[in-house]
Amino acid sequence: MGIMTRAYRNISRRKTRAILVILALAVSMAIMTSIPAGINANQIAMQQTTENYSKLTAEMQQTINETMKLITCEYPYVDPSIFPGAESYYFSETDLNYIASIRGVKEIVPFLQYDNVEMQSTSTQDGRQMMQGGLVYRIKGIDLNASLLINYLPGNITEGRNLQKGESSAVVIGKDLKEYFHADLGDTINIKGKSFTIVGIHELTGMDPRNIYMSLTDAQELLNLTGKVNTLDVYAEDSSLVGDITNTIDTAYPYLVVTGYQQRLQQLNQLQGMYDKALKNAESSLNQTEGTARGEIALAVTATSLIVLLMMFYAVRERTKEIGTLKAIGFSNWDVMSQFILEGVLISMLAGLVGIAVGTFATPMLSSLLLPQINTNLGTGGSPLGGGTIPLGNQSSITATADLQVAFIMFGVIVLLGAIGSLYPAWRAAKTRPVEALKYE
Amino acid sequence: MSETILKTEKLCKIYSMGKRKVHALQGLTLQVVKGEFIAIMGSSGSGKTTLLNMLGCLDKPTSGKILLDQQDVASLPEKKLCEIRRNKIGFVFQTFNLLPYLNAEENVELPMEHSQKSKVERKKRARELLQMVGLSGRENHRPNRLSAGEQQRVAIARALANNPSIILADEPTGNLDSANKFEIVKLLARLNMSQGTTIIMVTHDGQVASHTEKMLLLSDGRITKEKQGLHLAKKNQQCPYCGNKIQIDNDRCPSCGKRI
Numbered sequence: 001m002g003i004m005t006r007a008y009r010n011i012s013r014r015k016t017r018a019i020l021v022i023l024a025l026a027v028s029m030a031i032m033t034s035i036p037a038g039i040n041a042n043q044i045a046m047q048q049t050t051e052n053y054s055k056l057t058a059e060m061q062q063t064i065n066e067t068m069k070l071i072t073c074e075y076p077y078v079d080p081s082i083f084p085g086a087e088s089y090y091f092s093e094t095d096l097n098y099i100a101s102i103r104g105v106k107e108i109v110p111f112l113q114y115d116n117v118e119m120q121s122t123s124t125q126d127g128r129q130m131m132q133g134g135l136v137y138r139i140k141g142i143d144l145n146a147s148l149l150i151n152y153l154p155g156n157i158t159e160g161r162n163l164q165k166g167e168s169s170a171v172v173i174g175k176d177l178k179e180y181f182h183a184d185l186g187d188t189i190n191i192k193g194k195s196f197t198i199v200g201i202h203e204l205t206g207m208d209p210r211n212i213y214m215s216l217t218d219a220q221e222l223l224n225l226t227g228k229v230n231t232l233d234v235y236a237e238d239s240s241l242v243g244d245i246t247n248t249i250d251t252a253y254p255y256l257v258v259t260g261y262q263q264r265l266q267q268l269n270q271l272q273g274m275y276d277k278a279l280k281n282a283e284s285s286l287n288q289t290e291g292t293a294r295g296e297i298a299l300a301v302t303a304t305s306l307i308v309l310l311m312m313f314y315a316v317r318e319r320t321k322e323i324g325t326l327k328a329i330g331f332s333n334w335d336v337m338s339q340f341i342l343e344g345v346l347i348s349m350l351a352g353l354v355g356i357a358v359g360t361f362a363t364p365m366l367s368s369l370l371l372p373q374i375n376t377n378l379g380t381g382g383s384p385l386g387g388g389t390i391p392l393g394n395q396s397s398i399t400a401t402a403d404l405q406v407a408f409i410m411f412g413v414i415v416l417l418g419a420i421g422s423l424y425p426a427w428r429a430a431k432t433r434p435v436e437a438l439k440y441e
Numbered sequence: 442m443s444e445t446i447l448k449t450e451k452l453c454k455i456y457s458m459g460k461r462k463v464h465a466l467q468g469l470t471l472q473v474v475k476g477e478f479i480a481i482m483g484s485s486g487s488g489k490t491t492l493l494n495m496l497g498c499l500d501k502p503t504s505g506k507i508l509l510d511q512q513d514v515a516s517l518p519e520k521k522l523c524e525i526r527r528n529k530i531g532f533v534f535q536t537f538n539l540l541p542y543l544n545a546e547e548n549v550e551l552p553m554e555h556s557q558k559s560k561v562e563r564k565k566r567a568r569e570l571l572q573m574v575g576l577s578g579r580e581n582h583r584p585n586r587l588s589a590g591e592q593q594r595v596a597i598a599r600a601l602a603n604n605p606s607i608i609l610a611d612e613p614t615g616n617l618d619s620a621n622k623f624e625i626v627k628l629l630a631r632l633n634m635s636q637g638t639t640i641i642m643v644t645h646d647g648q649v650a651s652h653t654e655k656m657l658l659l660s661d662g663r664i665t666k667e668k669q670g671l672h673l674a675k676k677n678q679q680c681p682y683c684g685n686k687i688q689i690d691n692d693r694c695p696s697c698g699k700r701i
Contacts, residue, residue, distance in 0.1 A: 002554070006540075006542070006543070009542040009543070010542055013541070013542045321536075321538065322538075322540060324538075325534070325538040325540070326551075327499075327523070327526070328497070328499060328526060328532045328534075328538075329526065329527065329532060329551060329552040329599065330523060330524070330526045330527020330528070330552055330555060330603070331523070331527075331555075332520065332523045333519065333523075335555075433500075434499045434500075435494050435499045435500045438499070438534070438538075
């Protein structure tokens, strides 16, 4: 019957107390296990956000590079039903061939854009009634064979899929139009007397509301504009050639609205600024979370030490006479001290095992309870390149899961704290004079 | 020639109670011969327990010498005292002081934990001792399942575990009823006779003390009176009243019928 058996018997003879202490220590241990798991989850989320950010900025840079080379040529569409007699201009096949042949032009992307505007009556400040055109929807007929198609299709499809090469009688609509058409994914809608199947629904970006994406051929047929387009994106081989190309087109087509890259660049810069701010917020949020975590771990460590300290103090006081007896029958100071330290360590070990079990199951709950989730959402935005949108960030949070390695480290920590916490009471027990201890009632 | 096992010379113990000084022992000189069974008597506060604590190396005197096996233990460091308590002294307390979470056998084994004995040897010795004190079959009982008398028997067995030179018993019958009281004192007397163990017992009970060999009366920290007990007669196997032969276990003389 050795010291270990005595330590175990002493713990087990005060079952309720031992269970309460073990539970308290196990909760501390679970907290100590779940906090690093929570931090780890936040760090992973942050890492993913940073990776997304890098990807986005790379895409942005590519877009900026492309934008630097882009010239948008647009004939505004004029609805004859609203402006009778007004004439709309279109690019003919010859025009497209001519522009494509200008020196320095790398590629042209033609598309047809049609705004379905309805006149609405509004009141002015002085009470007069005024008719104003309101956009009902915008048809975007896109050449589905274009090499830069990705820039012209919506990037944030939330339901269904995007348009595919060679597809016809299919549309992708903004989710704000679901209500207008009283239709959902897979439904057939009627646009100007022609039936289209909704194959995809995209999230709104703020920059391209009420859009209906379809193939260029479908749009041309629908608007009786076969072979015609009213918008043309011209890509220069190099940004240094943009000025010359713009001048050439401007001179050849006086009614054409030719837009350079400056305005678009400004929009892109704003968007990048927004990303930077979001990333900084996430980083600051992570630092704050880590600070909170450090505080909570310190609290758990202190609580653990105090629980063991108080429990062992109580045990020493309660067993003073036993200490006197042990010394009287020849136990040394070290024997007495090691007996109490061992009891502290043993109870911490039991608590550690319970703590591992509790920590494994309760880590997701505890970490979300103890640590604020960092905001890793970079938001969504629209691409300044016409109809396209690009995904800007993820909104998913990483669930904290208990790491077995951390759990084992924390098990070691709690056992160490048990030893440290019982050190002083054990030393006091060892230093108790046997004569005094034997008198204790 | 009788061998002196324990000797004190001008032993003094002064306790400071604030500004007041209490002289618990005042130059006490005592000599104990090997195999003696001594009772120390005295009123409350006479210094009995203080003397026992000094003899048992549980406390140190303010001045004077304590010679145990010719070695002055008063000046020894705690580590040495601990070894002496373990190997040379056995304690029996008034309140038994058994560890409640150990059974009788484990309680007896406890002092042997630091001895050279193997686990099997310790167990065997514990069983032998329990048999000797009349507790065969009660080895696995924890103290709360033993009567007061039985608990004191376990405590005596524990005191004998390391085969000590001397047993110090502090009011060993103080918590027992009269039947158990005499059983315990007879047990100690038997041990003294059979094993030759030196026993010093503190008691304030005259009847219990009369069963020892020598009674020392302590008053104000000094030995004021010394008297012979019945135990010497039993040792000599001769009735102190009629001179006829008696046995150690006789309560009365078989010849004259007087209580011995």
